[in-house]
Amino acid sequence: MDIFLSSIPSIPDLTHPNELIELASGIMKGLTHFAIFLTAMGVILSLMNWSVKKRGEGISVPLLRTALEQYVKWLQMLPHFILIVLVITSGFFLCSTLANRYHNWEQQQITQIATTVAGERLEQTAPRIRYDIEEPFTDYRYVEGKTIEVKSTRIVSRWMTLAGSKIEVKINQTTSPDTKQWIYSVDFVGNYEVKNQLKGISEFFFEVPPPYGYLLLQDFQVEQNGKPLVQVNPGDYGFPFKLAPGETTNFKVSYQAQGAPRWVYQPGDQLLSNFQLNVLAQFANAEFAGAVPTVTKEAGENRQLSWVYEGNISVKNPLGVFTATSPVRNTGVIPRLLLLAPGIFLWWIILLYLSLPLTLRDIMIIAGLFFACLLTLTYSSRFIDAKLAWMLISPLLLFAVWGLGKNRQAAWVTMICTISGAILPIFGLLVPYSGITLSLAGLLSGIWLAVQHWYKLGPGKS
Numbered sequence: 325m326d327i328f329l330s331s332i333p334s335i336p337d338l339t340h341p342n343e344l345i346e347l348a349s350g351i352m353k354g355l356t357h358f359a360i361f362l363t364a365m366g367v368i369l370s371l372m373n374w375s376v377k378k379r380g381e382g383i384s385v386p387l388l389r390t391a392l393e394q395y396v397k398w399l400q401m402l403p404h405f406i407l408i409v410l411v412i413t414s415g416f417f418l419c420s421t422l423a424n425r426y427h428n429w430e431q432q433q434i435t436q437i438a439t440t441v442a443g444e445r446l447e448q449t450a451p452r453i454r455y456d457i458e459e460p461f462t463d464y465r466y467v468e469g470k471t472i473e474v475k476s477t478r479i480v481s482r483w484m485t486l487a488g489s490k491i492e493v494k495i496n497q498t499t500s501p502d503t504k505q506w507i508y509s510v511d512f513v514g515n516y517e518v519k520n521q522l523k524g525i526s527e528f529f530f531e532v533p534p535p536y537g538y539l540l541l542q543d544f545q546v547e548q549n550g551k552p553l554v555q556v557n558p559g560d561y562g563f564p565f566k567l568a569p570g571e572t573t574n575f576k577v578s579y580q581a582q583g584a585p586r587w588v589y590q591p592g593d594q595l596l597s598n599f600q601l602n603v604l605a606q607f608a609n610a611e612f613a614g615a616v617p618t619v620t621k622e623a624g625e626n627r628q629l630s631w632v633y634e635g636n637i638s639v640k641n642p643l644g645v646f647t648a649t650s651p652v653r654n655t656g657v658i659p660r661l662l663l664l665a666p667g668i669f670l671w672w673i674i675l676l677y678l679s680l681p682l683t684l685r686d687i688m689i690i691a692g693l694f695f696a697c698l699l700t701l702t703y704s705s706r707f708i709d710a711k712l713a714w715m716l717i718s719p720l721l722l723f724a725v726w727g728l729g730k731n732r733q734a735a736w737v738t739m740i741c742t743i744s745g746a747i748l749p750i751f752g753l754l755v756p757y758s759g760i761t762l763s764l765a766g767l768l769s770g771i772w773l774a775v776q777h778w779y780k781l782g783p784g785k786s
Contacts, residue, residue: 407684408673411691416666418695422702423659429706430655444537446508446583447642449590451532451575453484453518454562455525484528487572488517488598495587495645497607506585506647507539514577517598520567529562535581544579588613588644595638601631603645611648614641658705661753662698669694672745675769676728679737679776686728694746697721701750711754718747737776744768 456479463474494511512535520526530548534541546553546563553563567573589601610627612620619630631643673690676682682690697717704713725742729735744765752761 403684404682404687407687408670411687412666412670415669415691415695419662419665419698422699423662426662426702427656427659430659434655444584445586445588445644445646446510446538446581447536447588447590447644448512448514449533449536450489450592450594450596451486451514451516451530451577452592452594453486454481454529454531455484455522455527456481457525483594484518484520484522485595485597486516487519489596490515490600491589491602493587493589493601493603495603495605495607495610497585497605497647508583508585508587510535510581510583510587512577512579512581516575516577517572518567518575519572520569523569526566526568527564528567529564530575531562532575532577533561534579535583538581538583540582542580545577547576547578549574550576586613586644586646588642590642591639593638595636596633597636599631599633599637601643603629605629605645607647609648610645612644613646614643615639657754658702658710661750662702664753665695665698665750668746668749671749671769672741675741675745675773676738678773679741680728680734690725690728693721693724698750711751714747714751714754718751721747740772741769744772 458477459480460475460477465472465474491512491514493513496509498507498509499505500507518528518530520528530546530553532546534544546555546561548563548565553565555561555563565573587603591599605627606625608625610629612629615631617629618632619628621628621630629645669691672694673687676690697720700717701710701713704717722739722742725738726735728738748765748768749762752758752765755761
């Protein structure tokens with residue numbers, strides 16, 4: 325498969341801006357060579373005509389006479405050709421500038437949306453029950469080339485699982501006046517049940533760290549059976565307690581915190597039993613993180629998410645809530661359309677040339693209408709949907725080009741050319757199925773030209 329793909333030749337893709345610029349520069353070089361060719365042909369034909377006249381033969385040579393007539397026709401069309409080239413070139417620079425501006429505007433919008441939910445997440449880790457035990461330890465030492473085995477004991481920390489967890493969380497959302505970022509105000513209450521299932525061990529440590537990533541932590545309190553526990557060492561959140569084998573005790577952890585617009589509960593590697601987490605998000609666009617909630621309730625803008633498990637569970641990813649932003653869709657559509665707009669204009673003007681006689685003034689008016697409509701579409705799409713904006717602009721364009729026809733039949737010809745050459749191609753680049761719409765526009769253009777020139781059913785050129 326790789327060999328097959330590597331054998332495909334590199335072909336240009338006009339939807340890429342760099343290749344489009346390379347194509348435009350190639351066209352400009354080609355047009356320069358074409359102008360030199362026309363000039364040289366004119367000089368050669370003039371010299372041949374002067375030579376024939378000098379011998380007194382006139383211009384009776386049929387080949388020379390035909391060549392001169394064709395050259396005169398080319399010269400008559402040359403102003404039109406030069407004007408179209410100038411319009412397309414200037415239109416490309418205009419559209420590329422608009423595409424760059426629009427791209428920067430889209431990136432600013434995305435940055436603003438991302439800024440509202442940026443920052444560290446506010447994370448609460450589940451408490452752990454630690455106890456210390458002595459275990460035998462063997463150390464090997466080398467003395468005078470001999471290995472001596474030294475047996476001793478050492479203190480090793482072990483952890484006991486929680487017998488039950490019931491966490492109640494209320495989250496309010498506010499906006500920072502400086503950064504316009506969402507800030508969570510979290511009211512946390514966690515009730516934990518601890519049962520000593522060990523024999524011969526009665527001394528434990530209840531370790532519960534404060535939330536990670538907070539901006540403000542207030543009233544952090546740990547209670548055992550309704551009695552507050554005092555923190556002895558700053559930064560040490562391990563609270564010693566005694567519990568006889570088979571007995572049960574309860575702990576309560578409560579605090580208020582402010583932090584980033586993401587709150588999660590991290591069970592870690594613990595195997596949790598009788599776990600219940602209820603989160604009341606008192607704002608809109610609240611979504612869950614981690615496992616899917618077992619219960620979800622909606623009440624206006626409030627949303628309650630609950631994770632309730634009666635048996636043992638192990639959670640790999642943290643459970644929590646975050647603020648979902650509006651999805652950013654259809655980015656890059658207008659910049660792509662603007663980069664391809666000169667090609668669409670060329671498509672439209674060729675259809676009009678093959679269907680109607682056009683003057684230089686007509687071309688200038690048509691070009692002005694086309695790029696004015698694109699300019700209106702570019703800036704109106706910042707406030708309304710681009711497809712709706714083009715549907716509102718299209719009737720105005722059709723109304724304006726109706727006067728291009730000298731009579732009713734010619735006016736209908738103009739309408740058909742405008743629909744198939746300008747309106748449908750631009751609309752095709754705005755919708756998701758661009759290929760189908762552009763194919764229909766090309767098919768309509770081809771059918772119209774065939775009907776007009778082959779079947780003589782259209783009015784044709786006057």
